[in-house]
Amino acid sequence: MDFVTLFQGFGTFTAMEPEVIVARIVLIVLGIALVWLGKRGTLEPLIMIPMGFGMAAVNAGVLFFTDPTIVGSDIGTLFVAPLVTETSALMNILQIDFLQPIYTFTFGNNLIACLVFMGIGIIADVGNVLRFPFTSMLIALCAELGTIVTFPIATAMGLDYGEAAAAAIVGGADGPMVLFTALMLAPELFVPITIIAYLYLSLTYGGYPFLIRAMVPKKYRGIVVKTSKKTEITSGEKVAFDIIGCTVLCLLFPVAAPLFMSFFMANAIKESGLKKYAQMIEDVFLYAATFFLGLMLGVLCEATTIMNPKVLILLILGLIALTVSAVGGIIGGYLVYLISGKKFNPTVGIAGISCVPTTAKIAQHEVAYVNKRVMILQFAMGANICGVITSAIITGIYVSVIPLL
Amino acid sequence: MAVITAPMSGKIVEINVKLGQMVTEDDEAFIIEAMKMENVVYGEAGVVKAILVNVGDKVEEDAPLAEVE
Numbered sequence: 001m002d003f004v005t006l007f008q009g010f011g012t013f014t015a016m017e018p019e020v021i022v023a024r025i026v027l028i029v030l031g032i033a034l035v036w037l038g039k040r041g042t043l044e045p046l047i048m049i050p051m052g053f054g055m056a057a058v059n060a061g062v063l064f065f066t067d068p069t070i071v072g073s074d075i076g077t078l079f080v081a082p083l084v085t086e087t088s089a090l091m092n093i094l095q096i097d098f099l100q101p102i103y104t105f106t107f108g109n110n111l112i113a114c115l116v117f118m119g120i121g122i123i124a125d126v127g128n129v130l131r132f133p134f135t136s137m138l139i140a141l142c143a144e145l146g147t148i149v150t151f152p153i154a155t156a157m158g159l160d161y162g163e164a165a166a167a168a169i170v171g172g173a174d175g176p177m178v179l180f181t182a183l184m185l186a187p188e189l190f191v192p193i194t195i196i197a198y199l200y201l202s203l204t205y206g207g208y209p210f211l212i213r214a215m216v217p218k219k220y221r222g223i224v225v226k227t228s229k230k231t232e233i234t235s236g237e238k239v240a241f242d243i244i245g246c247t248v249l250c251l252l253f254p255v256a257a258p259l260f261m262s263f264f265m266a267n268a269i270k271e272s273g274l275k276k277y278a279q280m281i282e283d284v285f286l287y288a289a290t291f292f293l294g295l296m297l298g299v300l301c302e303a304t305t306i307m308n309p310k311v312l313i314l315l316i317l318g319l320i321a322l323t324v325s326a327v328g329g330i331i332g333g334y335l336v337y338l339i340s341g342k343k344f345n346p347t348v349g350i351a352g353i354s355c356v357p358t359t360a361k362i363a364q365h366e367v368a369y370v371n372k373r374v375m376i377l378q379f380a381m382g383a384n385i386c387g388v389i390t391s392a393i394i395t396g397i398y399v400s401v402i403p404l405l
Numbered sequence: 406m407a408v409i410t411a412p413m414s415g416k417i418v419e420i421n422v423k424l425g426q427m428v429t430e431d432d433e434a435f436i437i438e439a440m441k442m443e444n445v446v447y448g449e450a451g452v453v454k455a456i457l458v459n460v461g462d463k464v465e466e467d468a469p470l471a472e473v474e
Contacts, residue, residue, distance in 0.1 A: 125439075232465070361442055373447060375412035377439065378466070 012062040023303035031056030043202040047294035054298025113176035114262040119286025121266030127233040128382035140386035143352025145328025146171025150321040165398040171321030172391030222371035235271040242268040253396025351380035354387030407449040415439030
């Protein structure tokens, strides 16, 4: 009975290839770093703390299985076995690995992405989209620049069409959308793409202000925007928009119908005053989905699952996608500025990046920093929500078209 | 007489001025919460003559919050 047999976490190091051992150590350190950065608030703690724990624990807790025929391999973890697809092996694993049911029943079928989308719908105010439809749409469309431009860059870097599309969707700045696209078009890469997307989305809070300051000079950042009429959007109008918009978008892009329905239904629940449902979605679904999302992403970062040479390419592509999209959004802001006769604040453009409500907050923050009496939050939120819809449309297009290529 | 109005619709979460208090344009008079964000409503120069809302009230954009003279 020696040390490595008794403490199998160490023992498994002796049985794996050197690259895997190094990867496990790196991921353990990364997991610890994520927990620390989450606690400090540098990265979004709601995702990063579970993710960091999952990452560190799953890479440290590797053990030898005594009966490989049941679990399908002789080394593994008791967390989740994402690469098992054969039905009877899967049924075994579901009863052994404690997070396997979450993975099999909420990730593969996109339930978790839809739950997060319900959470977004329940706090969103589509009134801002209805009040400023043209500015919101224009900015949101311009902010999709990254999702379009990254696709050819990705294929040039060696990814196939499905993988390139999933990488490009990172520029849509919508975690659930990236999860959805990756699962449909590039399932082998879905873990690294999703983790990279969520990591970068957490970092936008730190990075985008600098982009704004570089692209929008102070005198433009402080422009006051007046709303011309007090157009009150009733909740009835919002619900009408929700159900009709939902149906039309589902007809156009059935492949993204689950996401559309989740968002619009939750929003209609909010606008219909169904307080108990709203509480359930906001307090239970959203937080449960966010928690399990962070946890599962961390636990899926087990060295053997994510070691893939394409990870480096994805890191670069994700950065390109989000930066180009932000630039596009700000250009959209400038376009509205010019079209409205210089009466608009271009900073609002960044809110076209649909990281709700982070980018709207960033826009308001940067504007208030220069001129604290300016309130552009309502325009930013309009662009934000529209950005969600345009990202969903681009996702629908990619997922419908790519399999035909 | 000036009126401090809500710059956007939301819920009043803090009232930082009192009747008879001297306020300036730099004072954070109210805090309105909207879309999970807290936004500051700045004051107008003068003395507070009336406070028209309570904490927890939902207000619309341009709703009057307080009168200042």
